[in-house]
Amino acid sequence: MAPRVWHISGANKGLGLQLALKAIKEGDRVIAAVRSPDKVPDELKNDSIKVLQFDLSWSQDEFNSYAKKAFDVFGSVDVLVNNAGYAYLGAIEESEDEAVKQQFDVNVFAMLRVIRAFLPALRKQGSGTIMNLSSIGGVSSFPTNGIYCASKFAVEAITQALAGEVEPFGLQCVAVEPGYFRTEFLANANTSQSANLAPAIDAYDGTPAHDARKALDDYNGKQPGNPEKGVARMWEYVAGEGMFAGAVRSW
Template sequence: MARVWHISGANTGFGLELALKALAEGDRVIAAVRTPSKVPDSLKRSDVEGEMNGYAAKAFGAFGRLDVLVNNAAYSYMGAIEESEDSAVKAQFDTNVFALLRLVRAVLPGLRKQGSGTIVNFSSIGGLHSYPSNGIYCATKFAVEAITQALATEIAPFGLNAVIVEPGYFRTSFLTSVASGANIAPALDVYEGTPAHEARAAFTKYNGAQPGNPKEGAARIWEYVADAGLLKGKNKLLRLPLGTDTGAVLKQHAAELAETASHYEEVWSSTDFKE
């Protein structure tokens, strides 16, 4: 049976590639976009207005069911923590975290009624490790990690699944806004020559040179849901890392946690009540 996908942030990058992959495999796709005029002609356009619960009802009604919810829409607001501005930080969290929460809450009643469904929440390599001049964005992805980890356990009794997708740097338009000077905090001169401003320059230089292929990344996500390809027969774990850079950071992070636990074992084991 063809699956029905709802994919946010489907104008470009992972969202678009995943939508096209699902369609090529015979699935059906509701692609949520900010700019309908940029949607490829191969995708039917439809404007949907109304509050979130009403929107969810229309999404389920479009094809009679919803099998996969993909929360991919996000952007990065960059700059050192001291350089960040409240209004921009709030806007970053609203798109990357609160919009995800609103959509998850809106579709869960329908998924529970079906007794099946997968929620795919996009985190990032930045959900594993925070970087200079990218701390705000990474904070949103740390939040997505925490939300999805709890969510996966909460919805399992209803036959539902949740997965955290952790892409590294893929060759999408993600860094384009930074290269153009948008979504970046005003610079403070005091950070010149420090890792914060070195990171600013690196983001621009790295744009277009990222190692990850979004078509391959999208294919792995589809395979996770479909139990096909490289994911066929593999246990569906909480996290789906994508990209050699994410794989390296994941291994490093695991090693650092193990080292910390061992290094401070005498400390953390000394703080309980002696009963």
């Protein structure tokens, strides 16, 4: 079987990086889509990996041009992984309009622009998988995570609809719902300096919202999930191997 080509956004760290490394270990090739190509880790400097500059703030036209460039790298894209994103955290009352809009623009609208950009070539190709990174927070919401979870609920709805829409073209679409994995994800929620944490309202001290806020720092780096095991399941889903061997994958 010819090597698969993975396009992975946010491939310079966390689950994106681990998935890229898993793919090349299995003989596949990777287009690593990152905002700052000059800052990629040494692990991505590999003949089976092509690093492309990628920015979730781009317009639809910019993504359309980018998608053509991505398909030209290895001649195809077999797995489109929408992994890049972040969490804006805080109680609902603490949330601020512009920050909420930015959360949805990155986690939802940018994902939509990427999907629209890649779908014409994927449909023409007649095969491929679109893998959207949701979260356990896309299934159930929690105090101080409401805005982030709302964006992931949207990812779930989009993915479920898209799966039915693209199946006639030989394409698959799946949402991945990671739980608590040891990545840098919570590092951006450091309560002393993060712009991704809404300003605190003292009235919530001693309530579940601020208990959860405090836990962001306490839990960082201590999450139970092993990223390497997580991405192994993602690769197996696409390959139809491991726990997905013989599984019927249909929306």
